[in-house]
Amino acid sequence: MTGGGENRYFRRVASGATARWAAHLAILTFFACCAIATPTPAQQNAPANPSQDFGHGGESTTAPNADFTAREHLWIVGAASMQPITDTIVAHLMYDYVLPQPMLELKGTRAGIKAFCAGIGPQYPDIVAASDRMTSAELNRCVRNDVLDVIEVSIGLSSLVVVTKKGNPVFNVTASMFYQALAEQIPIEGEFAANPHKSWKDTATDAPDLPVHVILPTRRTGTRSSFEDHFMQAGCRHVKEIDKIFAAAERVPLCTTLRKDGVFSEAVETATGDNFVAALAQSVPGTVAILPREVFLRVQDKLDALPVAGVLPTKANVADFNYEMFEFLRYYFKRGHMRDTSGHGVVRGIREFMAEIVKDEAFAESGYFAGLGVVPLTPEWRETQRKIVRRLKGFQP
């Protein structure tokens, strides 16, 4: 029996049909291995220099197992006011994954976006923490530098808060008052002239007769550019003489160019708000400053918030959009720096970071972002952000 069985076995092995099947199977296995190992380009314009052959990451929304990355550390740039949020995300990431400590350079949204959009490769940042939206001009610069796939994920709402030292008069302000107080030239009797306003009373009849002085964050920060958009440009939007100007390139400088006669000063924005507290401590009544809400919450024992258009920046007012000066807090990710299916890419951890920020324990009502002063998004918007992360959907301004 045994000998007959062995004979049948050898006859089957020796038969031509079985050999052909084995050969086919081997060829198929070979091609399958080749297909798995070959990365599919996610970006259309591959760089000419093969040594900088990055930008093929993120084909799959699941992280690859292999790791052949050009840099070990995640590199995060952007808004200083988002440092506590970013630190907390990083702490959670490092608890959940074996990741080296990311490099953080939080020196301003605009500066961060500029560095982010400079190119693809280990010498460029991977993530921007932004307190203001990337403009279409900035995205165009990204595209020119082969940063083709940028992913924007909103994590919640913040707002610009107008503050003054505790004990100083608190009065209602509007965008129009800031334009009237700070613009270098304003229309007077139909003609543009140097801004003569010295007192808040000059900018609105119901404002107190206190000298105008405003402390602003330095340029190249998201808070400063948000201030220019939400206060200066909004304040001059329905001014008759401004509305007559067709070209935006002519109109915007008239709205945003600030006086140079000492009516405003600048302070470096930090996550703690110390510089603003120090500057306001020596200020006279009428001096106000502009801070992001999450920074203000950390120093609210020393500062008072002023109502804007009659509305205070409470959590409920920001969440309902009743407070006009709200802003979305966002992270921008570079898909070209993610690892591809074979594990090649610039850095490990981008997708893990994205997954972390859209967890309910992070950005839902009871999430840890709320504890850091971020106003949560509505459930529908949170689901939209999750979809963006799942599908790695590109950002369109």
Added chain:
Amino acid sequence: MTPSLRSLPLFPALLLLLALLQPRPAAAGFDTVLNTWAENVTDFFEELIEPLTGPIVQSPSQPRAPASNSNDPFWRYLADAGYEVASIETDIGLIPNVKVTLQILRELSEADRTALERTLLIDDQRDPGLIPALQRQIVHTLLEASQSGEMRVSKLAISLFPIPSADFTMTPAQGPFSAQNTLSTSKSDKRKPAVEPAEPPKTAPKTVGE
């Protein structure tokens, strides 16, 4: 083909028309849907045109607000998008028509566009009705069309009857046929500031924390 045969294809259409027009209890559900839809469309047209023309059935005591001061969100969106009403054409006949033509007054800055998008976003949450959603969709389309770098929607014509439509006239953003040049030739140029830029800074802004 004899005349009786030529009219043969019209019979099915006639039968369908009779079937639709004949009031029957079985068709009540369909009628309700149709009527609701018709009311919605009519409401949309009326809401669209009323701020400009005043109520179609005029009340003697009804004050008539000018279009530019309208509080209707749709016209406010269009004003914020940089458009103003250039003309209103009305045809009265078997099929009445109302056509509102808007022309571009100013191009939007990035901040203007973002502010309008934020307004639309907020109103999406606060006022999710069909008609406001349709109105916002027109403005969204206008904003998207205006984002094209080389072309600009210089004229927008909204026709209401018999089929509602929005016609976008796009012109080059730069050059002799641009909307800016057209406006410049038709209006006196008051765009330049009367006073030359201010003298060099007296004091540079003081920076704390550097």
